[in-house]
Amino acid sequence: MSTTVGDRKSPRKTLRRLVEFRGINGGTVQQYRNRIRNMYDGPAGAVLVFGSLMSLHEPLVGRMFRRRKFDVSGCRSILDVGSGAGQILGHLLKGTEPETRLVAFDLSHGMLRRARTRLGSSRPSYVTGDLTQLPFADNSFDCITCGWVIEHLPDPRPGLAELSRVLQPGGRMLLLATEDTLPGMVVSRTWKCRTYNRRELRAVCDEVGLPWRSQLWFTPIHRFFKMGGILVEAQKPRDA
Template sequence: MAGEPVSLPAWQALTEEQSRRWVEVLDHVADALGPGAVSVVIDGGVAHAAVVADRLADRLRASGRPCTRLGDGTPGAEQDSRRADSTPDSVTVADGSGWLARPPTGKWDVVVWLRTPPVGTAANGGRGPGCDIVIDLHDPTWPVIRHLSDRLAPHDRWYLSESRAFFATRAATWDTKFGDDLPAYAAAVTEADLLTGGVVVDIGCGTGRALPALRDAVGPYGIVIGLDLTPQMLTAARGHARRAAAELILGDARNLPFADASVDAVFAAGLLTHLPDPEAGLRELARITRPGGRLVLFHPSGRAALAARHGRPLRPDEPLAETPLRRSTAHTGWHLTVYDDPAHRFFATATRRDA
């Protein structure tokens, strides 16, 4: 029925690749729980929370971890009895807002939030209150972890696989969906006033929509490089790269394959909000940029418009909010020179300070 949430497909309905994706996500969550007794509640995605909780409990048991499953969403005598039967080493897994409000031992150790598409007028695109893990379930066959608290697991345990998983399934249709943004990219690059003949790198280049404009900006004797974490995105970028005479590199924005002070400008569209530590990302961008070089941060939608599209509130502490961005750029070797955030785009530039 239109407007109703899509159910999670049964295991037997998944392809082998989809099953592996589910197992990888569940293993990341299980590994993040740590040893000893842990209580976990899964909320958000009303139609999915019970199934995800069941799958996590099954995965924990399959690995030899004792697990008590508290279900039905609304606590009652039966759940209280099952909770009492848990051992000191058990992981307790519950689902739903009823359990979220009634933790077994004063507070939940881990809160998992399922991010799903808006249903009717209700939006579930943001992050639940006090959550430790966010799992994107816009595609019920392809879960992706979008946030995992530092206190549970370091970024290196989950960021690479989850970022690639998020973008891999979107690469083939990205330009079809967002192709109308090309003029906005060209306008942003023109406004950035990049150095003719310089070296410019598009970090997180995706399908390469900025590459032709970057070539026009630096001219025929400049060097244009596109770097992305996801092989499927670079495959989709080949057409733009060929037209722009640009080189494509598979790489991680957190550990860039460039020497110190080796580029004249960095272009980053939508990058910072995808990094687990935006300030560390800015510091790495500063490392490769020569003193006086340019950083261009861009998105073809303003922050408020993008938040509304994703069904989440706009928060003043977000990495691209003006005060946090001024603070983080100042801390990482940049001087923020332009900040512009109207509805139709986000655009900011910064200059690399002398070391």
């Protein structure tokens, strides 16, 4: 394609084209689901458990909950979407009352099995399925956590619209997503997923009725260097 002066490619876009995994588009919904299940049911899913610890993601998320940057203490019903090996679920177990209903949801049966074994708790219910078709009634939860999942969706709209549907008016969501930064692009190649532009993701969240209430950072260092990805608290409007 020829490039005119008006649409000259920025170095950032060129870098993104080179480094970001681009195989996410195309294929049927069933092929998408099979690809995710094959990846996470298998050795990659086992490696992820250690990766989350080594990259400090799991402890850093725990720190956020402990410091109440995202407060789950008063929640009554929480859906953890894309629970994986329970990296977020473990913190929810510690940070909520025993009566709080916890639902762990994931496309990969193998990952939910790892979560159950790792956490050793019978408190959460474990549900397998695709977040673009959630098997829950409208307004079922007052809180949702969704950590590093939507980067697997070629288009985030159907998934985020589903999350909005099952969230009660006034309910809050913690959304963590890989950003289109250089470290994010390395993640994209490693986990065969996409990255998000912060502004574009915010616009999609607005569109589906999940406006951002605050943008979060793991630590002041992450904030200063704009590292750690997109971490946001979104809230469904009370009058929705």
